[in-house]
Amino acid sequence: MNHETTRGRHRAPGRHNPLNELKLLARESAQPAMKGAAVVAATGGLVATFANPASADTVSSANGAVAAAGVEAAPAAVGPAAAAATTTAPSALSKIGFAPAVQQxxxxxxxxxVRxxxxxxxxxQRAAAKAAKAAKKAAQKAAAEREASQRASRDLTRRSLTKSTSSSKSSSNDxxxxxxxxxxxxxxxxTRGQCTWGALNKWYQSEGYYPGGWAGNAMAWASGAASAGYTVSGTPRARSILVMQPGVHGSSSVGHVGWVTAVNGNEVTIVEMNALAGAYNYNTxxxxxQGGMRYIYAP
Structure with missing residues (x-):
């Protein structure tokens, strides 16, 4: 029995070789673009190309045939497209991170x-220091105002006292x-504690000095002061020493003296020591x- 071998997709029993069949399909295909599709379809998705490289004439004639038939030529299955961009050669500045475009x-x-x-x-801290400075300045101002007020008050008191004393002297000297x-x-x-010591002490407090030039008991003071140059009168007057003879208003046998502080008509107000309050003590x-009363005037 004769077996006839027929070319095509029929394989002889026991002699199948996939690699040979792929080579055969690629060689018989007339279109280079279809070679990749035939290979992929025959191998179940495996991407591999075992076809012999086509010559420049074959690729050129095949592409022309595809373009004539109205079919767009497929890109090459293997290898990236050639890049048309021009690469700039590196420089010494670019190696240290300097790029002119970036700097521009x-x-x-x-x-x-800038914030x-x-x-x-x-x-x-500055606000606290400013507040402390303002408070210190206000305290100093308040202290100065208080001092000025106190000074004015003292001046007023001094003027009032001076005026009062002057008025008293003027009215009494009438x-x-x-x-x-x-x-x-x-x-x-x-002698300390006696009426004479008390009268001289009040004179000093009023006039600022002690009168002198005489001595003796109280009853002899009027004549002694007149001999020492003082004015002595029977008319009562403030700022004078009242000299009372024994028995007048309860005076002792040696007489009695006191300091006259006020006169109202024939009423005479005196401050005296060693009288109603006893020795060393004053009373008013x-x-x-009346008769038996004389007055030694302070100038």
Whole structure:
């Protein structure tokens, strides 16, 4: 029995070789673009090309045939398309990160405004220092105002006292327009605790000095002061020493003296020691002027 071998897709039993069959299909295909599709379809999706490289004439004639038939030529199955871009040769500046285009873009940027961030702690410290300075200044001003007020008050009091004393002297001197000044003493020469010592002490407090130039008991003071140069009168007047003879208004056998503080008609107010309050103590009395009473005027 004769077996006839027929070319095509019939394979002889026991002699199948996939590689040979792929080579045969690729060689018999007339279109280079169809070779890749035939290979992929025959191998179940495996991408491999075992076809012999086509010559330039074959590729050129095949592409022309595809274009004539109205079919777009497929790109090559293997290998990337040739890049048309031109690569710039690297320079020494580009190796250290300097790119002219980048630097130009940076130079064209709009400058960003600087924002000043406040230090809250420093701000609070400055505010506290300012407040402390203002408080100190206010305290100094208040102290100065108090001092000025106190000074003005003292001046007013001094003027009032001076005016009052002047008025008192003027009104009291209405009785005697002139009062002579006699001898002065540097100390209180009377016996301490007695009426004489108390009268001299009040004179010193009013006039600033002690009268002097006489001595003796209270009853002899009027004549002694007149001899020392002082004005002595029977008319009562403030700022004078009242001399009372024994028995007048309860005076002792040696007489009694006191300092006259006010006169109202024939009523005489005196401050006296060693009388109603006893030795070393003062008391005040108002007496009616009468005989046996003389007054030593302070100038």
């Amino acid at each position: 873009a940076i130079a064209k940027r709009t400058p960003t405004k 000043v961030i406040e230090d809250v702690q420093v701000k609070e 009785y005697t327009p002139s009062a002579s000044s006699g001898s002065h003493s540097s100390r209180n020469w009377a 009395r108002t007496l009616t002027d």
